[in-house]
Amino acid sequence: MAVRKWLVIGLALGAAGMVILVRGNFRGLPPCPLHSTTELYCPGCGVTRASRALMHGDLGTALQMNAVAILLMPLMAFVMIREIAAWGWQRPEWRPGTGGRWGIRLGFAVILYGILRNLPGFEFLRPGGG
Amino acid sequence: MSEEWYYASGGAQQGPVTIDDLKARHAAGQIQADALIWKEGMDNWKPWNQVAELASAPEIVTEGAPVSPAPTADPVGDQIYAPPATNPYAGTLGGAGGPTVNPPNYLWQSIACTLLCCLPFGIVGIVYAAKVDGLSATGKAAAALEASNKAKFWCGLSFGTSIVCTILYLILMVAVA
Numbered sequence: 001m002a003v004r005k006w007l008v009i010g011l012a013l014g015a016a017g018m019v020i021l022v023r024g025n026f027r028g029l030p031p032c033p034l035h036s037t038t039e040l041y042c043p044g045c046g047v048t049r050a051s052r053a054l055m056h057g058d059l060g061t062a063l064q065m066n067a068v069a070i071l072l073m074p075l076m077a078f079v080m081i082r083e084i085a086a087w088g089w090q091r092p093e094w095r096p097g098t099g100g101r102w103g104i105r106l107g108f109a110v111i112l113y114g115i116l117r118n119l120p121g122f123e124f125l126r127p128g129g130g
Numbered sequence: 131m132s133e134e135w136y137y138a139s140g141g142a143q144q145g146p147v148t149i150d151d152l153k154a155r156h157a158a159g160q161i162q163a164d165a166l167i168w169k170e171g172m173d174n175w176k177p178w179n180q181v182a183e184l185a186s187a188p189e190i191v192t193e194g195a196p197v198s199p200a201p202t203a204d205p206v207g208d209q210i211y212a213p214p215a216t217n218p219y220a221g222t223l224g225g226a227g228g229p230t231v232n233p234p235n236y237l238w239q240s241i242a243c244t245l246l247c248c249l250p251f252g253i254v255g256i257v258y259a260a261k262v263d264g265l266s267a268t269g270k271a272a273a274a275l276e277a278s279n280k281a282k283f284w285c286g287l288s289f290g291t292s293i294v295c296t297i298l299y300l301i302l303m304v305a306v307a
Binding site for chain 2: 034042043076083093095096100103111114
């Protein structure tokens with residue numbers, strides 16, 4: 001089935017085209033429903049604003065919004081591209097490794113980050129530094 | 131629920147793939163007609179042309195790649211691909227020193243869902259994903275497969291909910307504007 005491959009290529013081109021189109025006048029999205037209803041900061045809170053800052057070349061603001069997501073972005077991009085390519089080209093051997101112990105630690109670190117952001121004294125971990 | 135199929139290629143187990151993938155690979159010449167095939171529920175590896183679901187697929191004989199006789203007459207084949215006891219992850223396939231195939235742990239996917247889909251479901255995914263390798267390492271293959279499937283489920287739920295929410299948001303924005 002070559003359909004998958006073209007779906008992946010099409011979506012990648014579409015995403016790239018969208019970034020080029022919205023870059024510069026991307027004002028962000030409406031507020032997150034989870035945060036507006038529960039006041040909680042989830043581990044992904046600030047990713048949209050961080051991405052917007054990155055599109056404007058403002059790494060400082062991006063790191064203030066969600067440092068963990070920005071620092072993990074290259075790694076996430078690497079494993080996700082491999083995963084998607086393996087799916088599209090039907091080559092299971094391209095799939096990323098499991099990450100072993102360090103992968104599991106990373107997973108729990110992300111959960112911990114999500115918990116700490118909501119605790120008093122860790123306001124600096126919230127988007128914008130609290 | 132689509133069934134997960136496995137096949138043996140180049141001395142190593144490949145898969146899981148869907149039956150459509152399997153047929154596509156066969157049509158592309160990646161799987162020969164005498165390749166060994168297995169899915170959960172089968173009590174042994176079987177050559178392609180003896181699997182009922184696959185035998186109806188048109189056989190494509192690639193030039194220069196003669197179809198060898200059925201591997202039931204090939205004692206080496208039986209030694210290389212030991213029948214999986216309960217599931218394909220349980221043992222080492224591909225003979226001595228061959229790769230052990232463990233279920234995918236979906237850890238990367240869970241982390242990505244937690245960060246990008248902004249939903250608590252990703253966290254449940256991470257918790258299950260973290261269990262998979264440990265269970266595989268201690269030989270609890272069935273439990274590892276179960277944890278793997280749960281991680282997959284929560285990832286999918288997180289991703290799906292996020293996609294649905296995004297689409298609803300976009301519709302709402304357009305409707306308001």
